[in-house]
Amino acid sequence: MPIRQESINKGCPKAFSSCMSPVDDTWYMDTGASAHLTSESGIKNVWWLMAKANNLVSIVLDVKNAFLHGDLMDTVYMHQPPGFHDPARPGYVCHLRKSLYGLNQDPRAWFHRFAQYALHVGFEHSRCDSSLFIYRHGTQIAYLLLYVDDIILTASSTSLSQKIITSLGKEFTMTNLGLLNYFLGISATRTKDGMFLSQQKYALDILDRADMINCKPYLTPVDTQSKLEPNGPPIADPTLYRSLAVALQYLTFTRPDITYVVQQLCMYMHDPWEPHFAALKLVLCYLRGSVNNGLQLYASSTTKLIYYSDAAWGGCPDTRRSTFGYCVFLGDNLLSWSSKRQSTISRSSAKAEYRAVANVVAETCWIRNLLLSTGAVRVLHVPSSSQYAEVFTKGLPKRLFIDFKSSLNVRTISFFPTAGVY
Structure with a gap:
């Protein structure tokens, strides 16, 4: 648990208390x-995180073969794939333990696996939006917005973002696309x-x-x-x-x-x-x-x-x-x-x-x-x-x-x- 240093209180209001407190x-x-x-x-979450990027460090990450990381909770069988037939058991089928692309269970299995790991290393799951995860430790804060296999990571410091990226990279194969400038077909240009x-x-x-x-x-x-x-x-x-x-x-x-x-x-x-x-x-x-x-x-x-x-x-x-x-x-x-x-x-x-x-x-x-x-x-x-x-x-x-x-x-x-x- 490379970035977990203290437990985080559950609940969306606590997670946002040091960031924004609209009073009217x-x-x-x-x-x-x-x-x-x-x-x-x-x-709103995407634009809100982009707005916060004016003061915080925002990085875009891309998870490779995201759906292959998911653990299946359901019992799923498949025919023996071409080239891997067992000649001794031609009528047997394969019992899947991990997700494969094309299954209806893929998105749910991948998200469940990612959410479990994010909670394990110290993130909170936002009660307001299921795709938003929040990390807080002292004065440091980070927001992680997940969209299928694309991630926007917004952190209060470069060191914190690097710790989170290193932690995620050990669990999932991903590419660091650098500072936020293009996400889901939307160009984000930093201006004065x-x-x-x-x-x-x-x-x-x-x-x-x-x-x-x-x-x-x-x-x-x-x-x-x-x-x-x-x-x-x-x-x-x-x-x-x-x-x-x-x-x-x-x-x-x-x-x-x-x-x-x-x-x-x-x-x-x-x-x-x-x-x-x-x-x-x-x-x-x-x-x-x-x-x-x-x-x-x-x-x-x-x-x-x-x-x-x-x-x-x-x-x-x-x-x-x-x-x-x-x-x-x-x-x-x-x-x-x-x-x-x-x-x-x-x-x-x-x-x-x-x-x-x-x-x-x-x-x-x-x-x-x-x-x-x-x-x-x-x-x-x-x-x-x-x-x-x-x-x-x-x-x-x-x-x-x-x-x-x-x-x-x-x-x-x-x-x-x-x-x-x-």
Whole structure:
């Protein structure tokens, strides 16, 4: 147990006590007729760890043949593989003791094996997210985020990160990919202001797949007209539409400015029509003019959580369900955002607002448990000119869209990245 020097108290709040302690959660809501929100967690852990990387050392690790490390808990048999037949027992089968690629049990077995070892060497398993592990010893702290066989290790010192890497390397075969700069297709560039997250290469690949790499740029991804409806002539190649819509979904990880329109496009993947494809092409034209945009994270010690929410009550012309959206800021950093259609119909804006509050509280509790918040939630009115969440619920005029886009920290990296190490 190379890095275990003392036992760690169980529980997420204790693990985060020396790192962040937000003392005031403020929830800004549009109190007009369209006020409505429902929330769901996105990829807050990834962005939160990247934000912490402004002050801590972050390293990317890749586990080789991760699924082969798993110990099977179930009884699994397989036919004798080609080239390894036992001529004396041709009817026998093999009893597997370790995982092999292709088994349904592979992901669970690998994760269980990794989690067991991480706990053995002194990490805690976060109660807020199963993929997050926390290590604390005195003033030293480390966070390990596991995504299948990819790992982000964020530590308070280089020596601590090296001890953890050495310990993991003795148990699992892995490659140290160095300081955090590229993870799951997202580029992370260290700047003088913090960190810039971008999917520029991925966006260019989408444009090339759609044969729109040379299309005319557009200033906004969606017009201010009514939402998409299930009518019009059918699309000749619905497979292309679905492929591009799914690709745009992944692009929203660093592009909150297209979240609303992508949500609208994805509602019709099962049966797309020409007007839907025209709306998708408009998004691609917008991307062509903003392909170098990304999400800026700032180095900040602010621990105040601020939420903005908005909704278009009965906004879906087909089902009359509301479309809701929200964005969450930790200080100046955009931490989480979402745009989604409500699962049930609200017969009045008041009922929609009550449902919104219930979902907001659930989302708030999740984030507060992760960051150890001890403050109260306040619901306040915010004027439309400052209601950033409107970008997740409706098409906006160009000037207002550009202003809100900037407020969401979606911008171009116009300064030189800093060289060297963290």
